[in-house]
Amino acid sequence: MKRVKGLWNKTVFPLFLMILTPHVALIMWYVSVHCEGSYSVFLGHFAGKPFYTSIIELWATMRPPSQFSVLVLFGFSVWSVILMKLLPGKIIKGPLTPKGNIPVYVDNGFLNYIVTMATFSIITVLLKVQGFSPSVIYDRFDEFIATLQIFSPLFCVLLYLKGRYWPSTTDNGVSGNFIFDFYWGTELYPRIFGIDIKVFTNCRFGMTVWALLVCIHALKSFELYGFVDSMFVSAVLQLIYITKFFWWEGGYMSTIDIMVDRAGYYICWGCLVYVPTFYASVSMYLVQQPVHLGITWSSLILLTGILCIAVNYLADLQKQEVRGTGGKCLVWGKRPNIIRAKYQLENGKEKESILLASGWWGLARHFNYLAEIMLALCWTVPSLFVNIMPYSYVIFLTFLLIHRSYRDDDKCGDKYGSFWVEYCQMVPHRIVPLLF
Numbered sequence: 001m002k003r004v005k006g007l008w009n010k011t012v013f014p015l016f017l018m019i020l021t022p023h024v025a026l027i028m029w030y031v032s033v034h035c036e037g038s039y040s041v042f043l044g045h046f047a048g049k050p051f052y053t054s055i056i057e058l059w060a061t062m063r064p065p066s067q068f069s070v071l072v073l074f075g076f077s078v079w080s081v082i083l084m085k086l087l088p089g090k091i092i093k094g095p096l097t098p099k100g101n102i103p104v105y106v107d108n109g110f111l112n113y114i115v116t117m118a119t120f121s122i123i124t125v126l127l128k129v130q131g132f133s134p135s136v137i138y139d140r141f142d143e144f145i146a147t148l149q150i151f152s153p154l155f156c157v158l159l160y161l162k163g164r165y166w167p168s169t170t171d172n173g174v175s176g177n178f179i180f181d182f183y184w185g186t187e188l189y190p191r192i193f194g195i196d197i198k199v200f201t202n203c204r205f206g207m208t209v210w211a212l213l214v215c216i217h218a219l220k221s222f223e224l225y226g227f228v229d230s231m232f233v234s235a236v237l238q239l240i241y242i243t244k245f246f247w248w249e250g251g252y253m254s255t256i257d258i259m260v261d262r263a264g265y266y267i268c269w270g271c272l273v274y275v276p277t278f279y280a281s282v283s284m285y286l287v288q289q290p291v292h293l294g295i296t297w298s299s300l301i302l303l304t305g306i307l308c309i310a311v312n313y314l315a316d317l318q319k320q321e322v323r324g325t326g327g328k329c330l331v332w333g334k335r336p337n338i339i340r341a342k343y344q345l346e347n348g349k350e351k352e353s354i355l356l357a358s359g360w361w362g363l364a365r366h367f368n369y370l371a372e373i374m375l376a377l378c379w380t381v382p383s384l385f386v387n388i389m390p391y392s393y394v395i396f397l398t399f400l401l402i403h404r405s406y407r408d409d410d411k412c413g414d415k416y417g418s419f420w421v422e423y424c425q426m427v428p429h430r431i432v433p434l435l436f
């Protein structure tokens with residue numbers, strides 16, 4: 001039984017995802033642009049054809065990388081690396097790794113984001129004056145997907161080799177199963193010329209490109225129809241969320257992505273290809289499917305979404321503050337219930353950490369996930385209920401976060417043992433209080 005589980009987790013599932021996800025990234029674009037945002041129309045395009053011819057036809061609709069797409073993506077990556085290196089920021093320390101290393105980061109993500117978005121706005125105005133528009137990226141998005149689909153797997157191969165033969169730290173290693181090692185990665189936080197790869201892929205590329213695409217899709221919509229409230233509401237919520245992310249970027253360095261997930265296909269390919277295509281898909285969908293919501297619905301959705309962002313942010317911040325002050329702070333006006341949980345590093349050294357069982361962390365073990373899902377629903381609902389396609393992200397996110405809550409339980413159970421059991425008894429529900 002254990003062997004079957006291992007085969008599923010370490011080979012079949014990763015392989016399945018690595019085969020499936022490049023198609024998904026392409027399908028999101030194809031359905032939005034060529035199928036009126038409808039999966040049924042999409043299936044109709046290939047009805048009666050053998051599966052493999054449909055796949056070939058689908059990929060053939062995508063134009064190959066152009067000089068333009070390569071230059072823009074390469075230029076943007078260089079720009080991000082330069083800003084990462086040059087912009088000032090407080091030095092922050094990441095959490096202690098299982099091998100006993102402490103990664104150090106320069107907390108300049110918010111500044112990086114502001115400088116990039118301001119530069120994008122200036123470029124947009126300059127282009128507009130000359131009769132051009134960045135919305136050409138929407139028009140030629142297939143060329144961009146093609147470029148990412150070629151370069152990102154190559155980048156992951158490079159990361160695999162780097163972790164195997166030239167690791168940056170002792171937090172590296174292989175399991176001997178190539179499929180799993182490629183998917184999961186061979187290093188926890190690789191650095192190339194001092195550039196932290198996960199900070200680059202997740203924050204400086206993935207999250208920033210997501211914000212830029214939201215603006216580009218909104219601009220395209222504006223050029224086509226003028227002001228559209230559904231696009232506005234969806235875009236504003238996504239942009240506030242992404243801005244919040246960068247504001248809190250220091251905290252992100254202590255999350256599962258950074259302290260557990262290695263730099264492999266899952267995280268790096270995911271942030272380079274999946275985030276731009278899948279995470280920004282609601283905005284891409286709305287370009288061809290504008291909806292008029294009216295002021296009442298627009299305001300209601302916007303306010304609910306902002307509330308969800310606030311809850312998500314406050315929950316993440318609460319954990320950070322309690323740990324930062326060693327539990328000597330107030331949570332919702334009271335002394336927090338905390339567990340001082342002991343754990344051991346791989347070298348046997350004993351350490352202590354705090355588990356918070358009050359505030360948002362007393363409602364459910366991952367209440368922050370509930371706010372995250374509700375928020376994604378808020379920026380999708382403006383597309384109304386005509387098609388399932390715009391809901392793809394929120395459906396994916398729900399599965400991702402449920403799976404993650406189990407993964408995190410396993411991880412924390414292994415790490416904290418009886419302290420985690422105690423916490424689970426105090427806070428029995430995972431994500432939804434009283435229900436799940």
Ligand SMILES: NC(=O)C1=CN([C@@H]2O[C@H](COP(=O)(O)OP(=O)(O)OC[C@H]3O[C@@H](n4cnc5c(N)ncnc54)[C@H](OP(=O)(O)O)[C@@H]3O)[C@@H](O)[C@H]2O)C=CC1
Pocket residue numbers: 095254255256257312316319353354355356357361365366368369372397400401404408411412415
């Ligand atoms: N849009 C998206 O695709 C996704 C968004 N997110 C968002 O990212 C943010 C971070 O999420 P994520 O990293 O998944 O998880 P969490 O922020 O929930 O962090 C989990 C970690 O926090 C520590 N921890 C767990 N319970 C407690 C507690 N009661 N008190 C103190 N520390 C605790 C443990 O780490 P330790 O080892 O330090 O004890 C655990 O591994 C969230 O806002 C989430 O919504 C997350 C995933 C996907």
Ligand SMILES: CC(C)CCC[C@@H](C)[C@H]1CC[C@H]2C3=CC=C4C[C@@H](O)CC[C@]4(C)[C@H]3CC[C@]12C
Pocket residue numbers: 017021202206207245252257265266267269270271274275
């Ligand atoms: C099958 C794979 C290709 C799936 C790839 C998934 C990844 C792209 C995503 C997995 C976890 C995601 C994130 C975690 C936490 C985040 C913090 C939040 O505030 C912003 C979003 C994000 C950075 C998010 C980004 C995508 C993932 C890395």
